[in-house]
Structures are given as structure tokens and as C-alpha cells.
Amino acid sequence: xxxxxxxxxxxxxxxxxxxxxxxxxxxxxxxxxxxxxxxxxxxxxxxxxxxxxxxxxxxxxxxxxxxxxxxxxxxxxxxxxxxxxxxxxxxxxxxxxxxxxxxxxxxxxxxxxxxxxxxxxxxxxxxxxxxxxxxxxxxxxxxxxxxxxxxxxxxxxxxxxxxxxxxxxxxxxxxxxxxxxxxxxxxxxxxxxxxxxxxxxxxxxxxxxxxxxxxxxxxxxxxxxxxxxxxxxxxxxxxxxxxxxxxxxxxxxxxxxxxxxxxxxxxxxxxxxxxxxxxxxxxxxxxxxxxxxxxxxxxxxxxxxxxxxxxxxxxxxxxxxxxxxxxxxxxxxxxxxxxxxxxxxxxxxxxxxxxxxxxxxxxxxxxxxxxxxxxxxxxxxxxxxxxxx
Numbered sequence: 001x002x003x004x005x006x007x008x009x010x011x012x013x014x015x016x017x018x019x020x021x022x023x024x025x026x027x028x029x030x031x032x033x034x035x036x037x038x039x040x041x042x043x044x045x046x047x048x049x050x051x052x053x054x055x056x057x058x059x060x061x062x063x064x065x066x067x068x069x070x071x072x073x074x075x076x077x078x079x080x081x082x083x084x085x086x087x088x089x090x091x092x093x094x095x096x097x098x099x100x101x102x103x104x105x106x107x108x109x110x111x112x113x114x115x116x117x118x119x120x121x122x123x124x125x126x127x128x129x130x131x132x133x134x135x136x137x138x139x140x141x142x143x144x145x146x147x148x149x150x151x152x153x154x155x156x157x158x159x160x161x162x163x164x165x166x167x168x169x170x171x172x173x174x175x176x177x178x179x180x181x182x183x184x185x186x187x188x189x190x191x192x193x194x195x196x197x198x199x200x201x202x203x204x205x206x207x208x209x210x211x212x213x214x215x216x217x218x219x220x221x222x223x224x225x226x227x228x229x230x231x232x233x234x235x236x237x238x239x240x241x242x243x244x245x246x247x248x249x250x251x252x253x254x255x256x257x258x259x260x261x262x263x264x265x266x267x268x269x270x271x272x273x274x275x276x277x278x279x280x281x282x283x284x285x286x287x288x289x290x291x292x293x294x295x296x297x298x299x300x301x302x303x304x305x306x307x308x309x310x311x312x313x314x315x316x317x318x319x320x321x322x323x324x325x326x327x328x329x330x331x332x333x334x335x336x337x338x339x340x341x342x343x344x345x346x347x348x349x350x351x352x353x354x355x356x357x358x359x360x361x362x363x364x365x366x367x368x369x370x371x372x373x374x375x376x377x378x379x380x381x382x383x384x385x386x387x388x389x
Contacts, residue, residue, distance in 0.1 A: 003044040003045030004045070007273045020265060023051045024043070025081040027047055034088065034132070034135075035132045042098035047097070049205075049269065053086070053182060054185040057261060065081065085188045093181045095132050102129075146177065147177045162233070163232075163233065166233070177206060178209070179202040191259060197257035204247040207247050212277060244281075244282075248274050
């Protein structure tokens with residue numbers, strides 16, 4: 001799974017953790033129900049925000065939950081999951097944006113996608129997801145054409161961008177797409193007065209997602225020769241950090257102008273976790289839990305494990321294993337799912353990349369609530385960290 005909003009469950013109260021998992025599983029099951037098993041691979045942490053925003057405005061309704069059967073990713077446990085128009089909108093948006101991600105990788109010739117037969121198959125999958133997303137969007141009154149148009153414009157903007165091009169010119173299509181998705185949650189919730197502030201929050205969220213993706217991929221893109229917004233426009237990381245911090249503050253202010261029936265989970269994800277996502281991307285976070293709170297630099301996955309610096313391979317340090325092939329990676333993906341490691345493991349090896357990952361229920365990079373309200377993980381938080389209590 002991918003996305004920038006990956007909350008540490010140590011910061012969530014048991015109730016908020018249950019709600020977050022309900023939306024994550026609800027998105028996954030909405031994809032399966034409407035688009036088949038394979039569509040579940042586009043489940044992502046950011047897509048579920050659409051479902052969260054919808055329910056935050058309506059409140060949790062009895063019809064908005066159902067009990068799902070045992071799932072390997074929940075250690076074969078049943079659980080309440082979100083359903084309804086919010087989950088279906090999240091599925092539509094996830095499909096279209098995943099399609100864009102696939103086409104972007106094809107255009108860059110990443111990995112196996114550099115091979116023409118594989119690239120052709122990936123394009124067919126992407127077109128299928130576009131059509132499926134459009135059908136799902138129409139079912140909830142959302143025209144996904146705005147997302148597709150943004151994706152198409154993105155490629156043209158990137159081809160023209162060069163040194164001196166404002167970075168926000170490059171992020172504009174992503175901003176437009178996420179603004180439309182966030183604003184439509186107000187329509188689904190029957191609160192049209194929320195459309196404007198949520199569109200602003202979505203616009204800034206899209207900007208932030210684009211910026212953090214560029215920052216996290218900068219070194220890898222430089223090594224592979226792939227296009228990167230920061231390198232192409234000559235933008236320094238300090239400027240990218242300033243833009244990211246401004247986006248986080250803008251999202252917090254926009255949320256204060258919106259009317260929510262149940263704001264706690266939205267506040268936790270978009271007011272608190274986004275700031276930590278920025279810290280994580282720029283490598284400025286330390287973990288405050290037992291065994292990780294000594295202020296040591298964070299490792300690749302957000303934890304200071306006290307192992308000392310990682311030496312390059314020619315000094316006898318660990319060598320990153322070669323990525324798995326397509327078939328072997330698919331087999332490993334199935335094994336990880338069936339053994340619940342992708343959900344519950346402290347650490348597991350990525351099925352294709354073989355990079356170390358953390359289970360979505362175990363992602364810890366926190367030291368408690370970062371506002372001055374005295375709450376523990378915002379379980380009882382009513383304030384916004386941008387202006388204190």
C-alpha cells in the first residue's frame with residue numbers, strides 16, 4: 001500500500017484505530033465488490049481519506065457499517081468496515097489515480113516496464129482502471145474526467161518544465177484533482193457549504209503529496225535518470241520544505257472552516273499526521289517510544305535502532321538484495337497476505353523491491369501528540385496544532 005498519511009497506531013485511541021481500519025478495509029472491499037479481486041491492489045492510505053471526510057460530515061450512520069468476514073490482512077478476524085457512497089468515491093478516485101501512477105512508471109521505463117510487452121500490458125490495465133473508475137464515479141455523481149484531464153495535463157507540463165519553472169506549476173494538476181475529490185465529499189454528505197474549504201484542503205493536500213513524492217524519490221530518480229520535479233525545476237530541498245510546511249498549515253486552517261459532525265479522525269489524520277509525514281519525508285523525525293527515544297537519527301523506515309551507521313557495500317556493510325521478478329514477486333505478495341505480515345508484522349520484505357517495510361498496523365514514528373492540548377494522541381483533542389490551545 002502507498003500514501004503519505006500513515007498514522008502510527010500508538011497515537012490513535014482504540015476507537016480511532018478501529019475507525020481508521022474500518023475505512024481502510026471499506027475501501028479495499030468496495031474495490032473488490034465493484035471491480036474484482038485484482039482491483040484491491042490499488043488500496044492506499046490516502047484514498048481512504050475521501051471515505052473519512054464523507055463520514056466525518058454525516059456522522060457514523062448504522063447503514064454506514066457492516067461486519068466483514070475473516071481476512072488474512074486482519075489475522076483472519078472479522079471487523080466492522082465502512083460502506084456506502086464515501087467508500088465508493090474513494091474506490092473511484094483510487095482507481096483513476098493508480099492508473100495515472102502506472103502510466104507514469106511506463107513513461108519513465110521503470111524496471112520491467114522498460115520492456116515493451118510488459119509496458120503494453122500495463123497500459124491495458126491502466127485503461128481498464130480508468131473505465132472502472134469512471135463507472136464508479138458516475139454511480140456517486142462524480143465526474144472522473146477532471147482526474148483524467150489532470151493526469152493528461154501533467155505529462156505535458158512536465159515535458160515543458162525546466163530550470164526556473166515554478167514548482168507549483170508542476171504540482172497544479174495534482175492539486176486540481178484532489179480538490180475535486182475532497183469537495184465532492186461535501187456533496188455526498190449533503191453539506192454543500194463545506195465544498196469550498198474542503199476543495200482548498202484537497203488542493204493543498206495534492207500539492208503536499210506531489211512534493212513529498214518528489215523528495216522521497218529524488219535520490220533514486222537521480223541514480224536512474226528518471227524525471228524529478230525538484231531536479232527539473234532546480235528547486236532546493238529547503239524551498240520544497242517551506243512549501244510543504246505552508247501546505248500543512250493551510251490544510252489545518254481550511255479544516256477549521258468546515259463543518260463536521262465527527263471531526264476527531266479527520267483532525268488526527270489531516271491536522272497531525274500530515275506534519276509527521278513531512279518530517280518523515282525530509283528525515284527530521286525521531287521515534288519517542290521505548291527503545292527509540294534517544295534522539296538517534298531515524299533509519300530508512302523511521303526508527304533509530306541504535307545499530308550505528310550503515311556502511312556502503314565495499315566497506316562490508318549490508319548490500320541491498322536484487323529485486324524479485326514479476327512472477328516471484330506475485331508469489332511473495334500472496335505469501336505476505338496469507339501470513340498477515342503486510343498488516344501486522346513489525347517489518348517485512350517488499351514482495352518485488354525487497355526493501356524493508358512495516359506492517360500498516362505497526363508503523364511507529366511518534367512521540368505522542370504534538371499540540372499543547374495535553375491529550376494522548378489526540379484522543380480528546382479539540383484544538384489544532386497550528387495555533388495551540
